[in-house]
Each structure stands twice: as structure tokens, then as C-alpha cells.
Amino acid sequence: MDGVQESGRYVGEPDGLNRLWTPHRMAYVGGENKPKDSSQDQCPFCVIPSKSDEDGLVVARGDLAYVVLNLYPYNSGHLMIVPFEHVSMYSEISNAVMVEMGELTQRAMHALQRAMSPSGFNIGMNQGEAGGAGIAAHLHQHVVPRWIGDSNFFPIIGQTKAMPALLANTRVQLADVWE
Template sequence: MSDDDRYAGTGDPDGLDRLWTPHRLGYVTGEEQPEGGYEKPSGCPFCQAPGNGTLVVARGELVFAVLNLYPYNPGHLMVCPYRHVADYTDLTDDETAEVAAFTRTAMRVIRSVSSPHGFNLGMNQGAVAGAGIAAHLHQHVVPRWGGDANFMSVVSRTKVLPQLLDDTRKLIVEAWPA
């Protein structure tokens, strides 16, 4: 089949590859949202995390770091204020400074225990921007390695994670400065 036949009736090809992720449609349409919705889920997991402590890796005065229960990669953690606040602009100056300091420390610690090639850092503000728990601000720290994204999540709805959360937590906790 020639390129002309392949794109007949669809306009000119744009040269971009497409990665189709139909498993995300439930999230986009809201069919898989938590009880109470994304903006006000019942039982905020970030408010509950410091009390159950199972995935918490470090605690500060105003913020804490917690492993993501559904990580993109080993070491994917989030820095959260203890205070239930949704918007970055509503953080106090002290909270903002501690979020930044914890993010820097998280990057240093993850580098020391697993040598990632890079990081994705970010906050999704609001459900429309991709925040799964929009009512409680959280800064993602996602370590990245060359070739870490592959076909498995699309083809088989499977994320390949070479390390158990408990093992990841142990490495990070032991390397986090006191």
C-alpha cells in the first residue's frame, strides 16, 4: 500500500506517530472517578497518608513525601502539604519553600539510589488538567530512564515496574537525609 492509498481521504500526513491509549478513556470521561468526584473525593488519600504511613518516605514540618501507589516508574513519589489545599497559589510562603526543598531532596535521593537519566516534575491543577486528586495539591517527582516507556501499557494494559513498592520505599527512606 502506498502512502497515497494509506492517507486517501484523510488529508496530508503530518509525519507524527500516534500512541493510542484507550484505557485512559474512563478517566477522561469521568467514568472511573473516585466517589465524590475528582474535586472532592471522599476520604482524601493525601490527608490519610501521614496517618497510615505505609508509603510515606519522609516527613517535614509542613509537607511530606509519599510514593505513588500507581507509579509511572520506580521511585515515582509526590510531595504534599499536610494542609488540605488545592491550588498552588494558596500555599503559604513556608509551604512553598518546603515543597521546593523536598522536591530537590527527592531528586537527589532518587539519583543516589537508582541513577535515573532525568525527571518529570509537575503539578496538575484541577481535574481538567489531569489531577486525579484535585482537591489536595501534590508535586510529582517521576524518575525517567532512556527507553522506560514501552508498548506494554498500550498493548496489554500492563505497566512494567522492575521493583516492588516496599523495596523502593526502603531504598528512599534509607537514603533520605535526617
């Protein structure tokens, strides 16, 4: 298999495991598209709404928040609900933004159910750098569709996720069923 190497040839102590190298993930690990500072002009979540839906991978827009595909998804269909306002913490948003984010989350789940028939969902927010937020300066909520058995050896052992669909195609698929 291309990209798989015997561990004993490239590490200090052989451990009997093969390695599946995924150099494309270095863009994420290395911070590609991550803002250099917390200012709005550097923030991808502030820039995305100015792009076309296709270029920004936007699935839907509300009055106070929008729904976008994750550029570095955990699973196919991994969406984020993002307020237009540049705030970092859930405690900083208004009740109106909170309600719209909740409504968009429900609509995202319905669209994902219609388009992809997941068995379940992970929904959550990582807030602050210490909380695991990749872009800590701008609040965003993840909606990750899950299927029975989607945690196979690739992500658990190989630290790799096989994605069966291109992001642009997934955006169209979800936008088409969005209500």
C-alpha cells in the same frame, strides 16, 4: 504469553494488533481510593500522614509537607510531594509551604539519584479536575524518575507499565538514602 489475546477475536474490526489486558489498572481507572467528595476526612492525602510510614508509603516528612510513593506509579520510584494542608491549588499555599515543597523536591531527586540512578526526571503538578489531577481537592507534585528507553512499547502501545520493584521495597530503598 498469558494475558495477550489476538485482537481479531474480541473487537469489531481486526486491526492486526495483540492486546495485553491489565485488569489490575481498573482499580485506578475505576477510582479506587479516590475521595467521594473534597472533604478532608475523605482525602487520601489527609489520611496518609496519620498512618505509619510503611503503611502510608511515606518516604520522608517535613514540617509542612511530606514525600510519598505514588500508589499508581508511572515509573518505579514515582514520588509525590504533598502539603499537609488540604488545599487544591498551588496559588493557595503559603510561601513557607512552597519553599519546603521545593526543598523536598530537591531531596527527593537526590535520593532517587542515589538509589536508582535515573537519567532524568519529570516534575509537575496537575491542578483541578480539568487539569488532569487524579485527586483535585489536594495539591500534590509528582517527581517521576526517567531512564533512557523507559518509554518502550508497553506504555506507548500496550497502555501497560512493567514495574520491576514492589512499592514497599522501593519505599525502604528511598527512605534509607534520604538525607
